[in-house]
Amino acid sequence: xxxxxxxxxxxxxxxxxxxxxxxxxxxxxxxxxxxxxxxxxxxxxxxxxxxxxxxxxxxxxxxxxxxxxxxxxxxxxxxxxxxxxxxxxxxxxxxxxxxxxxxxxxxxxxxxxxxxxxxxxxxxxxxxxxxxxxxxxxxxxxxxxxxxxxxxxxxxxxxxxxxxxxxxxxxxxxxxxxxxxxxxxxxxxxxxxxxxxxxxxxxxxxxxxxxxxxxxxxxxxxxxxxxxxxxxxxxxxxxxxxxxxxxxxxxxxxxxxxxxxxxxxxxxxxxxxxxxxxxxxxxxxxxxxxxxxxxxxxxxxxxxxxxxxxxxxxxxxxxxxxxxxxxxxxxxxxxxxxxxxxxxxxxxxxxxxxxxxxxxxxxxxxxxxxxxxxxxxxxxxxxxxxxxxxxxxxxxxxxxxxxxxxxxxxxxxxxxxxxxxxxxxxxxxxxxxxxxxxxxxxxxxxxxxxxxxxxxxxxxxxxxxxxxxxxxxxxxxxxxxxxxxxxxxxxxx
Numbered sequence: 197x198x199x200x201x202x203x204x205x206x207x208x209x210x211x212x213x214x215x216x217x218x219x220x221x222x223x224x225x226x227x228x229x230x231x232x233x234x235x236x237x238x239x240x241x242x243x244x245x246x247x248x249x250x251x252x253x254x255x256x257x258x259x260x261x262x263x264x265x266x267x268x269x270x271x272x273x274x275x276x277x278x279x280x281x282x283x284x285x286x287x288x289x290x291x292x293x294x295x296x297x298x299x300x301x302x303x304x305x306x307x308x309x310x311x312x313x314x315x316x317x318x319x320x321x322x323x324x325x326x327x328x329x330x331x332x333x334x335x336x337x338x339x340x341x342x343x344x345x346x347x348x349x350x351x352x353x354x355x356x357x358x359x360x361x362x363x364x365x366x367x368x369x370x371x372x373x374x375x376x377x378x379x380x381x382x383x384x385x386x387x388x389x390x391x392x393x394x395x396x397x398x399x400x401x402x403x404x405x406x407x408x409x410x411x412x413x414x415x416x417x418x419x420x421x422x423x424x425x426x427x428x429x430x431x432x433x434x435x436x437x438x439x440x441x442x443x444x445x446x447x448x449x450x451x452x453x454x455x456x457x458x459x460x461x462x463x464x465x466x467x468x469x470x471x472x473x474x475x476x477x478x479x480x481x482x483x484x485x486x487x488x489x490x491x492x493x494x495x496x497x498x499x500x501x502x503x504x505x506x507x508x509x510x511x512x513x514x515x516x517x518x519x520x521x522x523x524x525x526x527x528x529x530x531x532x533x534x535x536x537x538x539x540x541x542x543x544x545x546x547x548x549x550x551x552x553x554x555x556x557x558x559x560x561x562x563x564x565x566x567x568x569x570x571x572x573x574x575x576x577x578x579x580x581x582x583x584x585x586x587x588x589x590x591x592x593x594x595x596x597x598x599x600x601x602x603x604x605x606x607x608x609x610x611x612x613x614x615x616x617x618x619x620x621x622x623x624x625x626x627x628x629x630x631x632x633x634x635x636x637x638x639x640x641x642x643x644x645x646x647x648x649x650x651x652x653x654x655x656x657x658x659x660x661x662x663x664x665x666x667x668x669x670x671x672x673x674x675x676x677x678x679x680x681x682x683x684x685x686x687x688x689x
Contacts, residue, residue, distance in 0.1 A: 239553035241586030246653035246660025253685040260286035265475030269525040296484035302465035368404040472508030528552035529563035540579040556590035
């Protein structure tokens with residue numbers, strides 16, 4: 197079996213980034229193309245299985261050598277060095293940019309969204325969706341303050357609060373910033389008595405409502421404002437104190453984190469100098485906010501970056517700039533949100549490769565919210581056409597790969613022998629009645645031993661094995677999967 201190649205030596209494609217151009221070969225005659233990368237990857241592998249230094253490194257290097265622009269997300273402290281080594285090996289250090297507190301890159305996601313929004317309504321809806329996505333971090337694994345049975349209700353109410361608050365802020369003429377959004381929400385009238393006494397007029401929320409009321413608006417915008425006014429002066433104060441508290445805390449937990457410290461400095465900078473469009477020119481950005489170091493802030497910063505990069509990809513005109521781009525995350529279970537499955541459904545048309553890796557299906561389900569998250573996990577996996585499974589001991593992952601690949605008709609030989617009371621008779625050539633035959637059965641093409649027995653790599657050979665599955669194609673072995681031997685990339689000292 198031939199080792200995986202970083203680039204296939206063949207005739208150049210007519211177009212440098214033609215989807216049919218080969219990025220790498222899993223084995224001889226089993227190419228993986230640029231177009232395949234756009235359909236997404238999920239890699240699985242137990243600790244020490246070689247997925248990071250094997251298949252993930254091979255894909256990363258292949259994309260870099262092909263000229264992709266990219267965004268690397270980080271979980272482990274060493275991820276930045278790992279990805280820097282890949283960029284160096286591909287000869288593209290001039291394209292490397294590091295987004296971290298100790299570097300000069302800064303971003304402003306609200307200013308970026310405002311610059312590309314075609315209408316105030318579009319801006320409001322997009323910012324609402326982004327802010328609500330960040331609230332997922334506080335709700336995972338049963339940690340939501342609302343409780344499981346009422347989670348959907350409180351989430352919908354939080355979305356209504358965010359939408360109405362953003363509408364008032366946008367039309368009031370006040371700067372659209374997260375601190376201002378936070379101020380407006382926490383100063384909204386909380387009782388009918390406040391409304392009747394007129395106290396609400398002296399709050400930041402009241403000032404914004406009056407400025408919005410006086411501003412010039414189109415008829416449709418006036419109708420939207422009337423709904424927002426009714427919400428803040430009638431519906432919001434009429435909610436029970438407990439309900440109002442839970443809804444507000446669900447939303448303000450995200451706006452508060454985004455308004456403070458490193459998250460504010462990195463994502464709401466008054467002088468931003470980085471944007472998603474840089475990827476279209478071949479820039480490679482490492483978001484050096486490893487989750488294991490920065491915890492919730494690391495998750496928050498990188499999820500906002502990922503969502504904004506996805507949104508930018510969705511609106512770009514690929515007929516004018518066809519350069520492929522990628523978003524890559526190892527231990528991706530810590531950085532995935534519901535929005536990822538929606539983006540993956542259109543990733544192919546945006547020429548974006550989403551490359552994710554995690555240890556197991558069980559870990560993915562648990563990280564995204566426990567058993568209730570399983571349908572969301574499988575919805576995401578459905579749109580990631582390439583599945584790579586390194587050595588695996590998680591039963592759920594083994595069963596998942598077996599079911600994914602399916603069963604095949606297999607020939608089984610069987611035989612039996614009847615013995616009489618004299619059990620020594622066969623030794624003397626006495627016929628005791630024997631029979632044999634063959635039968636067919638449908639069995640899993642891959643047995644558990646085939647998956648948990650894959651080579652883990654490491655010295656002296658530094659070669660790891662993986663089962664590579666790709667829906668809708670046939671590998672040279674006639675199946676939708678193939679067993680690949682992947683040289684591991686040596687770590688730089």
